Amino acid sequence: MTTLHNRYLTSWNRIDDPSTGDYHFKMDVDGLPEFFLWDKQAINYRSGPWNGLRFSGVPEMNATYNITFTLVLEKDEVSYSFGLKDKSLNSRVTMSSLGVLQRYTWIGSSQNSNLYWYSPKDQCDNYMECGVYGICDINASPICKCIRGFEPKDLQAWKMRNGFSGCVRTSELTCHGDGFWQLKNVKPPETSTVVFNRSMSLSECRQACLRNCSCTAYANSDIREGGCGCVMWRGVLDMRQFTAGEGGQDPYVRVFAPDLIRYVELVSLISSLPHFIEFRGINFLCLLDTTLYNIGIRLRKKCHLGSPFLRTPCHRIDNNYLLIRFNKR
Known part of the structure; x- marks a missing residue:
């Protein structure tokens, strides 16, 4: 996009009707540049901002053998382009009538058109x-x-x-x-x-x-x-x-x-203890999120559910913790 000039992709109305459809894929330049896929006035998907190498929400833009990506970010111009190192290849980006952004590549040696990437692809x-x-x-x-x-x-x-x-x-x-x-x-x-x-x-x-x-x-x-x-x-x-x-x-x-301090202290505590918690004779397994993996602790202490030892209530140590109750032995 240069000053007073903005180009973007729009979909066909139907697969057999080339009139303008409901979907368009357009770069937003108000902050850091990123693309948004619109369904009329509603946003369906965004690419993530440009990070110097690629749009950060598109893993398929990681360094590839054949395709290069360029963003120009200047006072009077913001533009994005891609190129192909192998001149025997061709690539195109399309917006389907169903609102799916698709990149196809044409491989000359096999005379085939291949779906290289598409979005949105999952929930x-x-x-x-x-x-x-x-x-x-x-x-x-x-x-x-x-x-x-x-x-x-x-x-x-x-x-x-x-x-x-x-x-x-x-x-x-x-x-x-x-x-x-x-x-x-x-x-x-x-x-x-x-x-x-x-x-x-x-x-x-x-x-x-x-x-x-x-x-x-x-x-x-x-x-x-x-x-x-x-x-x-x-x-x-x-x-x-x-x-x-x-x-x-x-x-x-x-x-x-x-x-943050409470979390760091809790991590240190958990790392230094065995595997289960026991309160009032009831066993609990403390499941942590993927940052800490599945670590448990066991305290053979009689304490109330608001134990100062854990600094927060036993039934909800943290957003990312789940206490699962087991029966008494």
Whole structure:
């Protein structure tokens, strides 16, 4: 897109009707550039922001043998293009009449057209599947989880596997007593309202976020060569968990500092103890999220459910903990 000129993909009305359909795939340039797939006035999918190498929510854009990707981000031009190193190949991106973005490649040697990539491809590609401050993980069950320091806004809907209402903080921020929790390998939040600076370091970005009470998260804007630049969010929307091999980024989300301290203390405690908890003769198995794996602890102590030993009630140690009750022996 150059000034006063914006080009984007639109779908056909039907497979046999080339008139303009309901879907279009369009770059948003209000913050860090990223693409949105629209169904009329509703967002179906977003690509994640450009991170210097690719759009961070599209693992298929990881370095490939044949296809190169380029984003121009200048004062009077924002444009995206791709190229092919092997001139015997051809590639095209289309928007189907059903609202599916598809990349096809033509392989000259076999005279075949191959579907190389498409989106949305699963439930976690749906826009806002797990709401604000929620993360969608297609390899988990249920697929929605809250960031540490948050809990489901509508617990009943959450239990019914409807995460659209998202998550809310368990403790309010104080602005001057906050910390950051680092997420790993996620599609960063939506960037249409972010502030970014391409010359700041990550430590400078952290300090700038701490000084701004409305800043809720920060990260490098460019992941090349160890990372550079700064992007700061004022809201955390529509994140997805990837595996380490798929990529994603590692943003830092603002949380109440004592919540971080309690979590670190609890991790240290759990790591130093055996395998089960026993309260009033009732055994519990403490299942932790994938950050801590499945570790249990056993305390042969008589204590009430609000035990100061664990600092929080035994029945809900943390958002990401589940206590499963077993029968007495």
